[in-house]
Amino acid sequence: MSQLKAIIGLGNPGADYEATRHNAGAWLVQAVARAAGGELRPDKKFLGLHARVKLDGQELHLLEPTTFMNRSGGAVAALTQFFKLAPDELLVAHDELDMPPGTARYKTGGGHGGHNGLRDIIRALGNDRSFHRLRIGIGHPGDARQVTHYVLGRPGKAERTAIDAAIDECLATLPQAVEGDWAKAMNRLHSFKG
Numbered sequence: 001m002s003q004l005k006a007i008i009g010l011g012n013p014g015a016d017y018e019a020t021r022h023n024a025g026a027w028l029v030q031a032v033a034r035a036a037g038g039e040l041r042p043d044k045k046f047l048g049l050h051a052r053v054k055l056d057g058q059e060l061h062l063l064e065p066t067t068f069m070n071r072s073g074g075a076v077a078a079l080t081q082f083f084k085l086a087p088d089e090l091l092v093a094h095d096e097l098d099m100p101p102g103t104a105r106y107k108t109g110g111g112h113g114g115h116n117g118l119r120d121i122i123r124a125l126g127n128d129r130s131f132h133r134l135r136i137g138i139g140h141p142g143d144a145r146q147v148t149h150y151v152l153g154r155p156g157k158a159e160r161t162a163i164d165a166a167i168d169e170c171l172a173t174l175p176q177a178v179e180g181d182w183a184k185a186m187n188r189l190h191s192f193k194g
Contacts, residue, residue: 073124099137102194
């Protein structure tokens with residue numbers, strides 16, 4: 001099992017989007033940076049905000065692309081090429097419509113499930129799908145036609161509290177994930193109900 005070298009948190013750039021559901025992945029990377037005492041700083045070569053932190057003694061790259069969601073692949077490709085990272089050394093955190101707020105799940109490989117950020121990353125990695133994902137539940141509006149409006153909307157207070165609780169639980173399981181002990185990380189995270 002390879003160790004994690006980078007965590008990428010997906011979202012859209014700018015003040016209009018930072019508190020929207022679609023930015024749940026970016027919230028996670030921001031939380032990791034805070035917990036590790038790092039600071040995400042603009043880095044043009046990675047098309048995003050980048051930090052190098054230590055998590056339980058393991059050095060880790062944090063990246064929050066500042067491109068729009070459907071262009072996330074460019075930032076991920078720039079980071080992987082510069083630091084010579086393999087796709088299976090990446091953890092991509094993103095919002096997940098098919099899970100309720102207060103839940104989060106690790107997943108390795110698979111398709112994009114209609115998520116434009118994942119779709120672009122898969123394309124940018126030359127169709128390599130072996131990267132790990134951290135799916136952060138945001139719930140579903142119940143009607144496919146409302147999805148765009150929903151993901152670009154702000155969660156209510158109780159919903160945001162549930163999402164933040166799930167992100168806190170993600171942070172608690174990251175040391176195992178970083179070490180490559182996915183079974184242990186999954187067992188803990190997947191039994192969490194925020």
